[in-house]
Amino acid sequence: MGPLRWLLLSTLTCAAAFLTWLWGALAGGLDVAETCTLYRGQRFDGAYRSRHLDESTRWFPLHNQCNATYDLVPAWINPTVAFLALATAAGLLMTGWTTGTALRALRTRRADRASGPFTGGDR
Numbered sequence: 380m381g382p383l384r385w386l387l388l389s390t391l392t393c394a395a396a397f398l399t400w401l402w403g404a405l406a407g408g409l410d411v412a413e414t415c416t417l418y419r420g421q422r423f424d425g426a427y428r429s430r431h432l433d434e435s436t437r438w439f440p441l442h443n444q445c446n447a448t449y450d451l452v453p454a455w456i457n458p459t460v461a462f463l464a465l466a467t468a469a470g471l472l473m474t475g476w477t478t479g480t481a482l483r484a485l486r487t488r489r490a491d492r493a494s495g496p497f498t499g500g501d502r
Contacts, residue, residue: 382478389470396463400441403456407443415445422446 380388408414415423424446428435434442439460443451 380473380477382474382481385470385474385477389467389474392463392466392470396460396467399456399463400439400460403441403452403460406441406453406456407451411443411445411451414451415449419445419449419451421449 408418411428412423412425415421422445427446428444431442431444435444440457441452441460445451
């Protein structure tokens with residue numbers, strides 16, 4: 380694969396990682412207490428949430444817990460975001476590698492043409 384395909388692949392995996400992260404970040408809705416009790420049938424523990432506020436406000440790993448035993452963020456979100464972030468990084472590394480390889484090949488071809496049989500003045 381060429382550099383543009385690797386760049387496209389890393390762009391797509393980055394977009395997928397962002398959309399997956401956004402899905403997890405918005406998992407609780409606007410009113411977490413209402414989401415827990417009405418839509419998920421779980422008891423909302425405000426005291427537990429206030430003691431663990433740092434867990435629900437950090438960027439990664441995502442958590443939005445109703446109580447000590449129930450998290451509104453689906454279990455597949457964090458591993459998927461991590462995998463897609465690694466895939467994005469690998470795609471960017473491969474973009475750099477294939478770009479460097481293509482530039483070296485281009486430089487070699489130009490050097491071969493410059494030192495070809497018709498250089499030097501005798502024609």
